[in-house]
Amino acid sequence: xxxxxxxxxxxxxxxxxxxxxxxxxxxxxxxxxxxxxxxxxxxxxxxxxxxxxxxxxxxxxxxxxxxxxxxxxxxxxxxxxxxxxxxxxxxxxxxxxxxxxxxxxxxxxxxxxxxxx
Numbered sequence: 251x252x253x254x255x256x257x258x259x260x261x262x263x264x265x266x267x268x269x270x271x272x273x274x275x276x277x278x279x280x281x282x283x284x285x286x287x288x289x290x291x292x293x294x295x296x297x298x299x300x301x302x303x304x305x306x307x308x309x310x311x312x313x314x315x316x317x318x319x320x321x322x323x324x325x326x327x328x329x330x331x332x333x334x335x336x337x338x339x340x341x342x343x344x345x346x347x348x349x350x351x352x353x354x355x356x357x358x359x360x361x362x363x364x365x366x367x
Contacts, residue, residue, distance in 0.1 A: 260350045262300040267343040278332050285324040288315040
């Protein structure tokens with residue numbers, strides 16, 4: 251029961267959120283690096299891949315963000331964009347944690363009710 255499909259998908263959801271957090275903070279860390287190009291993870295695409303049981307290789311999930319304003323040094327990181335993306339990602343991560351906790355509570359209830367019967 252710990253390895254149910256819903257638990258596996260929630261685990262993958264949290265993995266994707268953690269990867270996106272890493273990528274976004276990497277963008278912020280490189281805000282002053284000449285020529286650095288903003289990268290991101292398409293959350294929806296990553297979850298579709300997880301549902302289809304496609305490998306979760308990081309290089310296939312992390313992509314350059316196109317269409318951003320570039321500074322004269324070639325860097326296109328926007329702290330406003332990254333801050334907003336981090337806040338959105340944090341909400342997604344919290345949701346995933348809450349759903350996973352709910353799954354564990356359900357499992358705990360089933361175990362405890364089984365002990366009483």
